[in-house]
Amino acid sequence: MGSCCARIAAMLVLSAGMVSVCLFAGEEEETFDRLFGKEAEQVMRSLDRADDGAFAAKLLAAGDSVEEQPAFRALLCEKAYEFGVRIPSGYATAVKAMLCLVEVVPERKDDWDEKLLNVYQLQYKGARSADEKARAGADLLPLLLALADARVQAWKFAEAVALYRRAIPVDAAVQGGGEQRIQILLRYAETRQRLLERVGQLRTHLQGRPDDKDAAANLVQLCLVELDNPAEAARYANHLGDDVFKKYVLVAAMKAANLPEQAALGLAKWYKDLADGAADLVKPRMLARAKCYYERYVALHMAEDAAGTAARAALEQVTEELDRLVPPACVRELVVEALVDGNSEFWVTPKGVFWKSLGVAKPGRHGGANEPTWINGRKWMPQWGKPGEERGFDETKPYLLPVGKLDFKLDLQAVGTTKGCQGIERRDPVSLRTRSGALVVSIPDHNYDSRWYRFRLYRP
Structure with a gap:
């Protein structure tokens, strides 16, 4: 680096897997090469695939130590994924790297979801026992369905069909009970794909035969009724022979x-x-x-x-x-109120919600209590996997809700000693993040005693 500023910007310290780095925008690749280039080449040449997993973990840890440099952290996570995905022992690191990238570079979430899907699929394919397959499938299935649903919304029906077909055997492996719903979604996507193909054929036909009124009427009907797109139908209204039909098409637009x-x-x-x-x-x-x-x-x-x-x-x-x-429309918001004492997570999936207790008192169960969770003003009594235990690692059965797309934002509304309280008492911060195809509201609550938390998840 020629200039004095560039030399200062390249000041790097590497010790015990932690990185302290000051660099300018655009220097991330050069900095990576200076820090890890030789080791990366050695790992690539190594015949021992375990080196890939170890190096991936090292890169991910380095990324965690440079949170103040998001562009460099993103590069380290991408590299961690590239090495981690090469070996089963590195899959977990690859997953963490992609989940980190969803938070650090959210505008590229589609790219990260595709890579996350890839590593989940590798985990699922490499599972040796039915239990391993079920655990891997529990991560893979929600993401498959979420991506398929997104493809439908984007009218990419061929891609949606492929994803729904992949989801069916995974649902069976995890005993998710959703095969009938997936089959319905699959048939819908297949039908829409055939419809788009037919519309394309008619458009091409009309370009060569603009006087074919029957073809025009067929095309307008498909656009108007099947596609529910009167503006598109109006483009071909002048080809119609029926003036009354033509009038309605134009007004509908x-x-x-x-x-x-x-x-x-x-x-x-x-x-x-x-x-x-x-x-x-x-x-x-x-x-x-x-x-x-x-x-x-x-x-x-x-x-x-x-x-x-x-x-x-x-x-x-x-x-x-x-x-x-x-059927009931997807919920626009979720207002959740619960008694929490200790590290807990509220998970939101396209099909519903559930609690995870992370080793301490379960939500609603502090001090011998058995309080319900309130969702949009309705009482839900969580059914825990170990109902006889008030504390410990556990999760509930899902509370089924038509949640749909996971595009929620978090608004913490109240924290206090009683249900319905106002104001936010100072406690550990509540956060929202994406994990395994779900949204997770994390409530650390390492503070003394239990508190009622009320938070709102809303669509922007």
């Missing part, structure tokens, strides 16, 4: 809030008719559209007349049918 009452009523009836002839998979979306337009009409129609009465009756009918067809 407008925002509901901008429609006059008669246009809203016309669309409400039209979508209701579409719902009557739609497949079960898309019927709820057509009913939701009809409900939206009926609500717009009722809000605008001030007269107490037969038309208003009929619209309100139709709105009630559509709402009842929609409630019958659509």
